[in-house]
Amino acid sequence: xxxxxxxxxxIFGQIMNQNGGRDFAxxxxxxxxxxxxxxxxxxLSRRSCGAxxxxxxxxxxxxxxxxxxxxxAYIGGVGLQIIHDWVERFNLxxxxxxxxxx
Numbered sequence: 001x002x003x004x005x006x007x008x009x010x011i012f013g014q015i016m017n018q019n020g021g022r023d024f025a026x027x028x029x030x031x032x033x034x035x036x037x038x039x040x041x042x043x044l045s046r047r048s049c050g051a052x053x054x055x056x057x058x059x060x061x062x063x064x065x066x067x068x069x070x071x072x073a074y075i076g077g078v079g080l081q082i083i084h085d086w087v088e089r090f091n092l093x094x095x096x097x098x099x100x101x102x
Contacts, residue, residue, distance in 0.1 A: 033091050038064035044095065056086055063087065 038061040045057035059076030063069070063083075073083045 031091075032060065032063050032087050033094065036064070036095065038062075059083060060086060060090060 041057045041061040041064065045054040045061070048054045048057060055076050059072040059078075062072040062075050069080050069083050073080050076083060076086070
């Protein structure tokens, strides 16, 4: 029992039972393309035409400096999944309006 909750009766316990009690594997980290630097992205953010675009670039610059996804999400004003999506789009298309989903 964990803090008065029977683990076997909890949602987590049910999922663990379905998985045969094995540990869950963590997802692998998404790496970011290496042909830019954090300084490059900060420089581009200063020249950007809008606040949203600048936030995206600054958030990605945090990742280039080995910051956490949580830090990047805070800077970008978004959630972790959005950061993940921005990194994937940036990796595929590079700089440009590529990380804007609109």
